[in-house]
Amino acid sequence: METKSSPWKKIAAIIAAILLITGIALIFMLPAPQTRHYPKRIEVRFWHMWTGEWASVVDNIAQEYNRNQTKYEVVPLSVPSSAADTKFLLAVSGGNPPDLMAQWNPVIPSWADKKLLTPLDEMMTPAEWKEFQNTAYPVAKKIGIYKGKLYGVTTGTNVWALYYNPKHLREAGLDPNKFPKTLEELMKWGDKLNRYDKRGNLVRMGFLPGWLAEYAPIFDGGFYDFKSNKLTLNSPQNLRALTFLVDARKKIGYNNVVRFESGLLSSSNGSGDWPFIKDFYSIALDGQWRVEEIRKLAEDTKKNGGPWDFEYGTAPVPPPTGGKSAAGFADGNFLVIPRGAKQARGAWEFIKFWSGIEKPERAAKFYTWGGWMPINAKVANAPAYQKYVRENPQFKTFLDLMPSENLEPSPPVSYQIFLVDRIGRTDDFATRGSLTPEQALKTLEHDIAAEQARRKEYRYDVN
């Protein structure tokens, strides 16, 4: 079986080996790239979870800051999100935290509860703290404040609203300019927009209302009363919201909905396109970042000489009777300073610079680089931001939601991620028809009560 190799083969192998070795040697002789541009300044170690072009936006903001003052140098490090929390927690537990971290997972209550984060209000002057409390949008405060102390400054809130395809609406004889003012009416529009193939399979969804955490506030419910600081899990409003979501699926058939949605999975997971722009939905609920995404896609397509005729509009979710308008779920990107950070002051200066707590007019530019929602009205009204909104008129729907008191982030309890997972589970079991809405909410209430009992037994904080 051992074949005698010909001399040519041997020579070829030797040449290949030499080339390979030279190549590797060349690589190893490369100079190490520079990470510091101002080696004499104090280094502020900044970890964030952005990657790709988003990481470049963050790098640019840091560079801008480094150019703007002479004391600190912010050095960003992209820590991809699948390992970010683990790396962060290990570093903090080992006493070697970064000076600043940008996060978007709901971690503030649990990390603050474990004394992992520096209270930022203590870094502010009393005037600054007062100013923050007066000017920051309510949702930014709900996300950043835990038990009266500020732990995170949001540099980009995520809010959700409806995207609609005017072409589909016109085809179905609906007037995009008379967009529904009630949820009931919107559901009727949705029915008219559904399309089926010959076999009776759904091929285009008119409108499918999304998930419980978004709809509970719309139905005047929600999982937390931010005034009395109490969980409100199994309320009649939440039950109404969940029943509404379940009924919408029951009408089409649980299995059909799952089949339709998972049929899209390959595209949402695979080729980077969003089902809405591929005409699979006529009206879809999604976050503000899609505006920026579509803008980029259009730009890219045109650059490559392709036609671009995609048309879309946005609108807030209309409330049901007895519900609330400008309501829904919200979460955000925010900046935190770990406890034990060596350069907390430098980190704080950078937070003020980026967020627009200091000089909102200057910071407005950064928000437009990422297509991020502003932290307060001053940033929103700054010329740079207004210009962005004029160029992307669909963005206004989202901006208009920001001052609302009805946006609800995940409840700020110390076991927040556990609670968020359980709410997701409630949603999952009910909208697939395995549990009735009543049963699902009762299970949620029971599970959380059990967790609270366990935490009490362990002498942990129960709130």
Add this chain to the structure above:
Amino acid sequence: MSTKSPSGLGKYQRLGVHAALIMLCLPFIMPLIWMVSTSLKAPSQIAMKSGESAVAFSAKNLLPNPVKWDNYPKALETVPFAVYLRNTLFLCFFSVIGAVISSAVVAYGFARIRFKGRDSLFYLMLATMCLPGAVTMIPAFALFRWLGWYGTFLPLIVPAFCGNAFYIFLLKQFFATIPEELSEAARIDGASEWRIFRQVMLPLAKPALATCALFQFLGTWNDFFGPLIYINDPTKYTLAYGLQQFLASHGTEWAKLMAGACIFTIPIIILFFFAQKTFIQGIATTGSKG
């Protein structure tokens, strides 16, 4: 090559086997095809409207049109590719050398020397594999920090030199299949255990050693988590980290990501293609000649 192979198949049987193998191959090669095809597409094609049903993967869609070769230079520009490659090769080199040599030595001890406590220690070694990393990570991290290794390559290299339970077990199984008479004969000639190991066992275990080296290389090449946890300097990261940089939370650029993935993967596939010939050089070859 002899005309009569151990499988002893006729011409038509061979054709049949080829046909069956090609059919079987299809699902296995799919990820590669998809990767390459996506890496050559324009963003507009990836986001192409596909009309009636959710066919993101139809034959028509599989072929890039137009073919965008410049996705590759673009991908290479996005990350400091050469630096990452250097770090990756550095880590791969030391961890492969370390893991293979130490595992072979240890495996020989477990397989061929009857010492006191051998079986319990072997069982203990297997046991170390059964505790999930998620719970041992904190004490291990604390240890490396205490040693002053946080922020260096050491936590990623040194443990490899202490052998890897998986390879030790694998090599032990291979050593155990080699007839005892071979080493007995050497022992009678007065050879030390070390010499028996070096001169009798290692050459015979080449396929198994190659397998271990391959697994270790692949593991290090693909390891994204280890370097990320222990290293804080962006210039010390590896290709696996670079690949993550193409993935974005919103609006991942798939063409660039897959171009990156191809650059990341294709060298390994080529390497494997050539390395797998080593697996053929077992005692089978020496046997057929004898």
Add this chain to the structure above:
Amino acid sequence: MKKRSAKTIRNLTGYAFIAPWLIGFLVFTAGPFIASIFLSFTRYDIISTPVWVGAANYKELLTGDPIFWKSLLVTFKYAAVAIPSGIIAGVALALLLNMELKGISVYRTIFFIPSIVPVVATSVVFVWILNPNSGLVNSILLRFGIMGPNWLQDKNWALWSLIFMSLWGVGGSMIIYLAGLKDIPIQLYEAAMIDGANAWQRARHITIPMLTPIIFFNLVMGTIGAFGTFTQAFVMTQGGPEDSTMFYSLYLFNRAWRYLDMGYASAMAWILFVIIMIFTGIIMKSHRKWVHYGN
């Protein structure tokens, strides 16, 4: 007297050979190992000092946590199907790829590809293969008039989908079997052919028995691996739908790193440890009955 010293020398030689591992174990592994036993009896949130809570974690797990039991069941189901099918597929593939055929190295490479390609690419392709509307599997089923299930999105099928996916990674064990096959002395086959044994008899009486040490290895590793299954579920399903793919290790990870309940997670780890050790012990005990060493 002389005999004893020979024994001592053998003991010393043995320990010298295993020294790299022994040192590594004492330095890097033993500490974290013992620490995790201690932590399993505490409440520990990673940051604060651990507080002793006795057996409270174990009590809660065994009596008050339905997801724990669910995850155990999911993992058992997975192991029961994935391990044997993985071994059968691995051996069969290795036998097939051990043939003397032109281009066999290309085939070998192709079957190994899913083990090399980054998870982002494999998971995307896998999701497509199992797409209920346009995926490969359901398209084929439809040809036979069968309406395929929703696979990854169906609570009755999601686990099966992941088992199916695990077979896709069979290339890894195929390589090990292949290396083992190449170690079988060819004289055995020649002798058998002279005795007039056919291909099946040769496989049955030479190949399989000679491969048992490697099958044994893969069985033990497969058991340890199956109970530790994490990545596929973490990447593809996050435990859903309706907890149908909530693997033990995934739940453990959630407890440890997302809920910061490290004490609880450590207790879970030790329960898992005992379970795996029992199974491994049974396999080890049985191995003298069916594993052939040497000649």
